[in-house]
Amino acid sequence: MxxxxxxxxxxxxxxxxxxxxxxxxxxxxxxxGGSFSAVDALVVLYYRHLRFDPKQPKMEGRDRFVLSKxxxxxxxxxxxxxxxxxxxxxxxxxxxxxxxLPSHADMNRTPGIDMxxxxxxxxxxxxxxxxxxxxxxxxGARVYCMIGDGESNEGQIWEAAMYAAHMHLDNLIxxxxxxxxxxxxxxxxxxxxxxxxxxxxxxxxxxxxxDGHDVKAIDEAIDRAKAIKGKPCMIILDTLKxxxxxxxxxxxxxxHNVNVxxxxxxxxxxELAKEGF
Amino acid sequence: MLLDLEMRQxxxxxxxxxxxxxxxxxVIDADLARANGTLGIRDRFPDRALDVGVAEANMASIAAGxxxxxxxxxxxxxxxxxxxxxxxxxxxxxxxxxxxxxxxxTEPGVAAEFNGGTHMSIEDVGVVRSIPGIVIFEPVDQxxxxxxxxxxxxxxxxxxxxxxxxxxxHVFDEATYRFELFKADLLQEGxxxxxxxxxxxxxxxxxxxxxxxxxxVSAEVVNVHTIKPxxxxxxxxxxxxxxxxxxxxxxxxxxxxxxxxxxxxSEHHPVPIKYVGVDDSFLIVGKIPPxxxxxxxxxxxxxxxxxxxxxxxxx
Ligand SMILES: Cc1ncc(C[n+]2csc(CCOP(=O)(O)OP(=O)(O)O)c2C)c(N)n1
Ligand SMILES: [Mg+2]
Numbered sequence: 390m391x392x393x394x395x396x397x398x399x400x401x402x403x404x405x406x407x408x409x410x411x412x413x414x415x416x417x418x419x420x421x422g423g424s425f426s427a428v429d430a431l432v433v434l435y436y437r438h439l440r441f442d443p444k445q446p447k448m449e450g451r452d453r454f455v456l457s458k459x460x461x462x463x464x465x466x467x468x469x470x471x472x473x474x475x476x477x478x479x480x481x482x483x484x485x486x487x488x489x490l491p492s493h494a495d496m497n498r499t500p501g502i503d504m505x506x507x508x509x510x511x512x513x514x515x516x517x518x519x520x521x522x523x524x525x526x527x528x529g530a531r532v533y534c535m536i537g538d539g540e541s542n543e544g545q546i547w548e549a550a551m552y553a554a555h556m557h558l559d560n561l562i563x564x565x566x567x568x569x570x571x572x573x574x575x576x577x578x579x580x581x582x583x584x585x586x587x588x589x590x591x592x593x594x595x596x597x598x599x600d601g602h603d604v605k606a607i608d609e610a611i612d613r614a615k616a617i618k619g620k621p622c623m624i625i626l627d628t629l630k631x632x633x634x635x636x637x638x639x640x641x642x643x644x645h646n647v648n649v650x651x652x653x654x655x656x657x658x659x660e661l662a663k664e665g666f
Numbered sequence: 667m668l669l670d671l672e673m674r675q676x677x678x679x680x681x682x683x684x685x686x687x688x689x690x691x692x693v694i695d696a697d698l699a700r701a702n703g704t705l706g707i708r709d710r711f712p713d714r715a716l717d718v719g720v721a722e723a724n725m726a727s728i729a730a731g732x733x734x735x736x737x738x739x740x741x742x743x744x745x746x747x748x749x750x751x752x753x754x755x756x757x758x759x760x761x762x763x764x765x766x767x768x769x770x771x772t773e774p775g776v777a778a779e780f781n782g783g784t785h786m787s788i789e790d791v792g793v794v795r796s797i798p799g800i801v802i803f804e805p806v807d808q809x810x811x812x813x814x815x816x817x818x819x820x821x822x823x824x825x826x827x828x829x830x831x832x833x834x835x836h837v838f839d840e841a842t843y844r845f846e847l848f849k850a851d852l853l854q855e856g857x858x859x860x861x862x863x864x865x866x867x868x869x870x871x872x873x874x875x876x877x878x879x880x881x882x883v884s885a886e887v888v889n890v891h892t893i894k895p896x897x898x899x900x901x902x903x904x905x906x907x908x909x910x911x912x913x914x915x916x917x918x919x920x921x922x923x924x925x926x927x928x929x930x931x932s933e934h935h936p937v938p939i940k941y942v943g944v945d946d947s948f949l950i951v952g953k954i955p956p957x958x959x960x961x962x963x964x965x966x967x968x969x970x971x972x973x974x975x976x977x978x979x980x981x
Contacts, residue, residue, distance in 0.1 A: 418780065459784065484780050484951050486960075491782040491951035507784025508751065509720050539697055542719030572697045573705060573717050579697060580719030 390443070390472055392436040398604040401471075402432045404666035406633040407658060408467035412483040412490075414654030419483070420492060421637060422630035422644035424464035426568040426601070427535060430626050433607040434533055435468045438615075443472040446501040450528040453519050455504040457512025458537035458566060459493035466490050466499065474501040510543025512536065513563065517553045520561040520621075531615070535564040539571025542580045547592070553621040554593025561621040562614045566601065568630035572645050589623040601626025634660050668808050668840060674703030674772065674831045676808045680815040681740060682707055685714060691819065692732055694718060694741045696725045702742045702772050702831065726752045729767045730759035738766055738819065744778065745771030745787035745828060749794055760824050761799045767824050769794075772831045774804070774865060775916035775949065776958060782951030788944045792921020794826045795894050802894040803847065804828040804865045809838040810891065813845035821847065828865065835869035837889075850897040852904070856886030859972045860904040860911045864890050864923050866954075867914040867942070867963070874914075874968035885972060896926045902935050910938040910975040914968055919943040938978035940971035 392398050405428050413419035434454065441451040456465055463483060470477045475489070482488040489498045493507030504519070506512040516534035523530040536546060553561055567585065569576050576582060589596035595617045599606040607626070614622035631637035631644040634657045640647070649657070668676070681704070685691045697720040699705040708715035718725045722743055729739035742748065748771035749756070760767045771790060778785035794800055803818065803825060805811040811829075818825060837853070845851075853868070854875055863871035868889045875885040886908050890896060905911055911931065913924035919941040928939055944961050958964050 484782070486952045486956045488951065492780055493782055493784050495783065505784070507782065508746065539720050542697065542721040544721060544723060571720060572701060573695065573699045579717050580721070 390436060395605045395608070398432060398436060400666040401436060402429050402604065403633070403661050403664060405432055405464065405467045405471065407661040407666065408470065408477070408480055409464045410634065410657050410661065412463055412466070412480040414649045414657060415481045416484050418646065418648050419463055420460040420645065421647050421649070422570065422641065423458060423537065423566065423568065424461045425633045425637065426628040426630050427458070427461045427566050428464050428633065429602050429604055430535065430564050430566070430607050431464055431468055433604050433611065435472070437608055438611050439533065440531070443474050446474050450530055452531045452533065453503040453516070455506065455512045455516040455519070455532070455534040456494045457506055457516070457534055458509065458540050459506030459512065461535070462490070462492060462494045465494060465502070469499070469501040472501070475499065509537065509540040510545040513546055513549040516561060516563070517549050517558065520553070520558045521556060523560055524558070530560065532561050533563070534561070535566055537571070538565060538567045538569065538576045538582055539579070541565060541582055550589065550592045550594065557619050558621045559618050562611065563621065563623050565623065565625045566628055567625050568628040570630045570642060570645070575642065585625055594621050594623045596623040596625065598625040598627060601628035602632055668812065669836050671808055672703070672832045673805070673808060673811060673829055673834060676811050677770070677815070677829060678703035678707060680812060682710060684816065684819050685711055688738070688819065690736060690738045692716070692737045692739050694725050694729055694739055696720060696722045696743045696747070698743050702770070704742060722747045722752045723755045726755035726767070726769070727759040730763055730765040733765035733767050734763070738768070740768045740770060742770035742772065744781075744785055745774045745790045746785055749787060749790035749826065753793055756794070756800070757797050761797050764799065765824065766822055768818060768827060769825065770827045770829055772829045774828045774830060775944070776954050776961070777830055777866070777916070779953055780951060783948050786949035788918040788949060789921060790828065791893055791917050791923070792925070795921060795926065799824060800894065801825040801892065802828065803892050805830075805891060806865065806868045806889060807834045807837045809840050809843055810845055813843070814847065817845070817847040830866055834866060837869050837872065848892045848895065848897060850900040851889040851891065852886070852900065853889055854885070854887040856884040856908060858884045858908055859976050860886045860888055860908045861914055861968060861972065862888050862890050862901065862911060862923060862927050863914040864893060865916050867916055870965050871914045871968055874965040874972065877965060877969050878972055883972065883976065890923055890927070893923055893926055896930060898930050898934065901927055901930050905931060905935055905937045910979040912940045912942060912968055912971045912975055914942045916963065917943050918946055920946055938975045940975040942968050942971050
């Protein structure tokens with residue numbers, strides 16, 4: 390399912406936020422902030438770049454996506470549902486007993502999920518492994534991955550970073566969801582990452598920084614990354630934690646795992662529906 | 667009052683109180699201070715409350731460095747990241763180097779609820795128990811934890827504390843209970859079977875004992891809060907009287923309390939033992955009660971195992 394215009398992509402972002410918020414709101418609690426900050430990049434990826442067949446989610450040679458910040462699973466489930474890989478009605482089972490849609494992405498439970506994540510710092514290494522595998526098999530697959538800025542505190546991220554560059558993995562494109570927040574506070578106060586772009590460049594990566602809520606900017610950055618030869622690419626996304634609903638954005642410093650009341654549930658859906666999709 | 671508090675609040679407020687009198691106590695978090703109740707400590711003691719970010723391995727070895735420099739670090743994160751994730755840092759920087767670091771893991775086993783399978787530690791006790799020289803303590807309720815905190819701080823050596831974060835079922839009477847680290851608590855005397863329980867399973871075992879009583883079975887209930895080193899005397903003395911046992915825990919039946927009790931009894935006083943816990947499978951997302959049902963860790967499961975254990979004794 391490819392979307393051609395940026396206006397249509399923006400609409401799709403609203404729809405994905407709507408589905409995500411509905412699932413979390415129905416349950417009453419969830420990792421809203423980090424799901425919402427990631428939506429625009431996930432939409433650009435899944436509707437413009439990732440080569441996969443929704444009818445055969447395990448097809449050999451497909452592009453892969455590893456959601457290393459696995460707690461953003463709810464946003465990804467909405468996209469998988471929109472592609473028909475899972476049923477939209479299943480989204481309301483999020484985190485319920487015996488669900489196929491747990492908080493954190495799980496490849497053995499959810500069709501369309503390429504790697505199990507949830508213990509931060511591991512997904513990027515998994516993506517590196519997949520990218521090496523694709524190089525060995527020469528199947529031409531690209532591997533995409535998304536990490537968090539808080540997640541970037543983990544030493545394993547930097548072990549993976551060094552190895553990916555060492556292996557010249559130009560089939561690996563990684564996003565950092567730079568929403569400036571982790572659980573305990575602002576990233577700059579807990580463990581600062583700046584100069585974030587220079588860090589990745591000094592580790593041997595191609596790196597650039599774009600507005601993570603601008604679908605055109607993201608799209609063009611992915612196009613540029615695909616053209617890079619000989620090194621992996623990092624796209625730093627400047628984002629807002631909880632982007633998309635005003636009263637969730639307002640508490641960007643405290644929306645990592647939030648309770649959603651029935652009233653908020655209604656209000657949030659109404660706000661997202663107002664602009665249409 | 668005390669019982670209105672969550673376990674993390676008891677933990678954090680007691681830590682804060684002790685930090686006022688002991689300048690060597692230092693707390694370190696790994697981006698879960700907000701979740702574990704320790705966030706407020708940095709307001710009072712900005713120099714002695716660190717947050718290293720989402721970097722558990724770094725936290726463990728930094729703590730070892732601080733300990734070697736005369737500090738008493740308390741480090742905390744969720745159970746799986748406090749143990750299996752940093753197994754080698756615990757082993758080498760802390761245990762092998764004999765550094766006085768207190769490792770606090772929160773949300774054991776099914777308590778991780780909505781965080782799901784990746785966050786549900788059923789191996790943490792097994793992992794830590796096989797590392798020499800680390801004490802393992804799992805508090806039951808606020809009363810026990812409050813009394814335990816000064817003893818934990820006073821103990822000079824590495825310790826893993828397996829902490830239920832929220833409000834547990836109340837078990838111990840504030841007025842009469844006297845906690846002693848390393849000493850298992852005999853909660854209820856019985857003659858037919860001993861239920862050895864830890865953590866959230868202590869209250870469940872007590873309920874099971876009530877059900878057994880209705881069936882004419884007299885169950886003894888023992889809280890093994892210090893899983894390592896296990897209180898051998900109390901364990902052996904109890905089964906000398908009852909002749910069989912059931913272990914009850916929110917953990918894999920391999921490597922945890924069940925294994926610890928079996929090791930003691932098989933060597934010193936062999937009797938039938940049955941195990942209530944996770945039967946070697948990964949857990950799934952969900953609320954505690956349905957998870958206990960699904961993974962056969964309820965009071966009814968304890969009753970069934972108790973009857974089986976008694977039956978084996980008769981053969
Ligand atoms: C190894 C590990 N440590 C701790 C956690 C608990 N945890 C979940 S999300 C999170 C903060 C992550 O911050 P960030 O990567 O910035 O995520 P985002 O802001 O995109 O939600 C933490 C500490 C975890 N899942 N894994
Ligand atoms: Mg973040």
